[in-house]
Amino acid sequence: MWMDEMIRQMNNSLKRCDVSGVDLLMNNHQSLKVEIDVRQENFTMCINLDESLEKYQAKATDAPTDTNAAIDTSASIDTNAPIHRNVPIDTNAPINTDSH
Known part of the structure; x- marks a missing residue:
C-alpha cells in the first residue's frame, strides 16, 4: 500500500511546465527515492x-x-462398530420416575 502511494505520487497527472514546478517535482522524487x-x-x-x-x-x-501410510491403515477400522466403555454404574442412585 505504501509503495502504491509512492508510485501514485511519482505518476502525478499534473505535469509541471514551469521551472519552479519542475524543481519541486524533482525534489519530491528525490525525497521519495531516499525513502x-x-x-x-x-x-x-x-x-x-x-x-x-x-x-x-x-x-x-x-x-x-510416513503418516499417510498410518492413515491408510487406520482407514480399515470399522467406524460403525459400537464403542464399549467401562463406565461404573451407581446401583444406589435413586431412579427418577417423574415424566414431564
Whole structure:
C-alpha cells in the first residue's frame, strides 16, 4: 500500500511546465527515492523471509509420507462398530420416575 502511494505520487497527472514546478517535482522524487532506499533493507528482509518460508513449506510437504501410510491403515477400522466403555454404574442412585 505504501509503495502504491509512492508510485501514485511519482505518476502525478499534473505535469509541471514551469521551472519552479519542475524543481519541486524533482525534489519530491528525490525525497521519495531516499525513502525507498532507506526501506530497501526491509524489502530485502521480506523477500528473504518469503523465500525461506517457501523452502520450509516445500520440505513440510515432502515429509508426511510416513503418516499417510498410518492413515491408510487406520482407514480399515470399522467406524460403525459400537464403542464399549467401562463406565461404573451407581446401583444406589435413586431412579427418577417423574415424566414431564
